[in-house]
Amino acid sequence: MRRILVLGTALAFSLAAAQPLQGNPNLRGEITVWSWDIAAKALEANIPGFNRLFPNVKVTVLDLGNQAVYDRGLAGCAAGGGDLPDVYSVENNEAEVFWARFPNCFTDLNTLQPAASTLRSLFPAFKWTELTVGNRIYAIPWDSGPVVMFYRRDIYSQAGVNPNTIRTWDDFIAAGRRIGAATNNRVKVGVIANGQDDEWFRMLANQNGCFYFNNEGTAVTVNQPGCVTALETVKRLIDAGIVLQGGWNEQIQAIKAGTVATSMFGAWYEGTIRSNAPEQSGRWGVYPMPASRPGGVRAANLGGSALAIPASSRNKEAAWAFVRYALATTEGQITMLRQYGLVPSLLAATRDPYVQQPQPYWGNQRIWQVVLGTLGSVPAARGTQFFQEARAIMVKVQADYVAGRFPNAKAALDAAAQQISQATGLPIAR
Numbered sequence: 001m002r003r004i005l006v007l008g009t010a011l012a013f014s015l016a017a018a019q020p021l022q023g024n025p026n027l028r029g030e031i032t033v034w035s036w037d038i039a040a041k042a043l044e045a046n047i048p049g050f051n052r053l054f055p056n057v058k059v060t061v062l063d064l065g066n067q068a069v070y071d072r073g074l075a076g077c078a079a080g081g082g083d084l085p086d087v088y089s090v091e092n093n094e095a096e097v098f099w100a101r102f103p104n105c106f107t108d109l110n111t112l113q114p115a116a117s118t119l120r121s122l123f124p125a126f127k128w129t130e131l132t133v134g135n136r137i138y139a140i141p142w143d144s145g146p147v148v149m150f151y152r153r154d155i156y157s158q159a160g161v162n163p164n165t166i167r168t169w170d171d172f173i174a175a176g177r178r179i180g181a182a183t184n185n186r187v188k189v190g191v192i193a194n195g196q197d198d199e200w201f202r203m204l205a206n207q208n209g210c211f212y213f214n215n216e217g218t219a220v221t222v223n224q225p226g227c228v229t230a231l232e233t234v235k236r237l238i239d240a241g242i243v244l245q246g247g248w249n250e251q252i253q254a255i256k257a258g259t260v261a262t263s264m265f266g267a268w269y270e271g272t273i274r275s276n277a278p279e280q281s282g283r284w285g286v287y288p289m290p291a292s293r294p295g296g297v298r299a300a301n302l303g304g305s306a307l308a309i310p311a312s313s314r315n316k317e318a319a320w321a322f323v324r325y326a327l328a329t330t331e332g333q334i335t336m337l338r339q340y341g342l343v344p345s346l347l348a349a350t351r352d353p354y355v356q357q358p359q360p361y362w363g364n365q366r367i368w369q370v371v372l373g374t375l376g377s378v379p380a381a382r383g384t385q386f387f388q389e390a391r392a393i394m395v396k397v398q399a400d401y402v403a404g405r406f407p408n409a410k411a412a413l414d415a416a417a418q419q420i421s422q423a424t425g426l427p428i429a430r
Contacts, residue, residue: 021328021329023053023054024054024321025054027057027317027318029057030057031057031086031087031319032060032061032062032085032087033062033088033089033322034072034073034084034085034087034088034089035062036063036064036068036089037063037065037272038272038340039089039142039143039268039340039342040061040062040063041275042271042335042336042340043089045339045340046326046332047061049332049335050321050322050325050332053321054322054325057318057321066091069088070091073090076312077098077102077105081105081310081312084105084310085313086309086310086313086315086318086319087307087308087309087313087319087322087323088106089142089305089306090139090306091303091304091305092130092131092141092306093130093382093383093387094383094387095139095308096130096217096383098308099385100385103133105310105312106138106308106309107316108136109137109138109139109309110136116140117137119140122347123140123141123345123347127304127345129382138308140306140327141304141327141346142304142326142342143303143343144266144267144301144304144344145268145303145304146267146300146343146371146372146374146378147206147207147265147266147300148264148265148288149166149286149287149288149290150263150264150269150273150284151262151263151287152258152280152283152284153283153284153285155179155258156179158183159175159178159179159181159183160178161175163287166287167290167298168290168294168296169236169237169292171290172189173236173240173242176189176190176237176242176243179242179261180241185241187258187259188242188243188259189242189260190237190244190262190263190264191243191245191246191250191251191254191260191263192238192244193245193248194398194399195395196246196247196395197247197391198391198394198398199265200234200237200264201227201230201234201394202302202381202394203264203289203300204229204231204234205222205226205227206378207230207292207296207297207298207379208226208227208297208379209226210225210227211227211381212387212394212420213384215382216382217382218426218427219428219429220390220424220426220428221429222416222417222420223413223414223416223417223428227413228409229292231409231412231413232409233292234398234402235402238402244260251263255273255277255280258280264289266304267341268303270362271340271341274361281360281361282361283363284362284363285363286370286371287370288370297377298377299374299375299376299377301378304345307326307327327345327346328346329346330346330348330352333346337354337355338354343371356369386423389420389423389424390420393416393419397412397413397419398412
């Protein structure tokens with residue numbers, strides 16, 4: 001798959017200034033927002049600032065959980081738009097499911113005033129890919145998910161591991177063995193959701209310039225070389241005995257118990273660690289993800305979301321004002337970065353002085369410089385409307401491969417490609 005440096009280019013040459021948002025006390029009514037976890041909290045944090053401009057709009061943010069938002073969104077659209085909120089949170093890699101299957105369920109934001117097209121230059125081009133169909137814009141970019149390694153400074157130091165020397169996955173495995181030896185194998189260096197998710201595979205595949213589908217969304221590419229290397233690495237990490245296996249909740253529990261020394265996730269996970277383990281302030285740091293080979297890419301993206309307005313909303317003007325305040329103003333984006341670690345997609349926000357500040361929780365490291373420094377190297381990847389089908393297949397195939405039910409990673413991914421092709425009708429890329 002081709003690699004593009006869209007965001008890096010945008011950051012270097014097109015840091016458009018965010019548009020000022022004019023308040024309006026005459027705008028009245030109530031709106032409801034659906035979201036999840038720290039994303040919901042981040043949107044709530046924006047309500048006071050929003051209400052200084054729009055004092056007569058009441059905003060209620062409901063934290064339904066990630067899967068519930070997706071499932072209820074699909075059900076609501078299938079029912080003709082009933083039981084949907086005024087503002088809907090959608091992950092970028094799932095967004096095309098809605099536009100493709102329910103093209104009339106969400107508002108074309110170009111039909112509102114000001115038209116969404118006036119916001120295009122404020123965000124990197126790649127963030128619009130999954131949110132736009134022809135001339136229609138269905139959602140506004142929210143955050144990005146540049147992948148980094150969150151690590152425990154004290155545990156690495158105890159084991160004599162310098163994170164600056166971890167440049168490849170081979171280095172990471174060696175570090176994991178040293179940390180295991182130094183802690184009587186009590187501490188692991190990661191939690192892989194094998195059997196529950198394939199997020200490690202997706203992060204590693206993205207770093208290698210591979211994904212389920214090509215960037216045109218026209219062919220299955222999951223069995224190409226970059227994905228093979230990614231799946232092999234996942235199995236090597238598990239076979240080395242240096243990682244735990246578990247889902248989201250198990251990872252949080254391991255962080256709080258001090259039994260995991262590293263968490264690899266999109267940078268939005270910063271807020272998750274900070275809010276779940278405030279007592280560990282000063283013990284954590286950040287470094288770029290290891291490469292698959294010396295000198296290779298040390299960047300990927302996991303997650304990143306957008307906000308849309310269902311066509312059934314009865315107060316679109318107020319919903320649109322809230323979306324623009326939260327996502328298209330530096331104040332809105334920096335509020336979410338400061339309090340919950342959501343990495344802005346708004347280009348102007350990356351120049352805010354807060355981005356340059358040392359962060360006490362992270363040992364006074366300037367972590368946002370590390371995070372934003374990876375963005376220009378993130379290879380593009382497209383979820384397409386078939387993301388969930390492909391993901392479900394890969395979760396099973398990865399678990400079977402780790403359990404030894406395939407002779408090698410290529411055979412496993414050939415099987416995955418066949419299943420994804422049958423499920424989607426897309427051909428397997430040659």
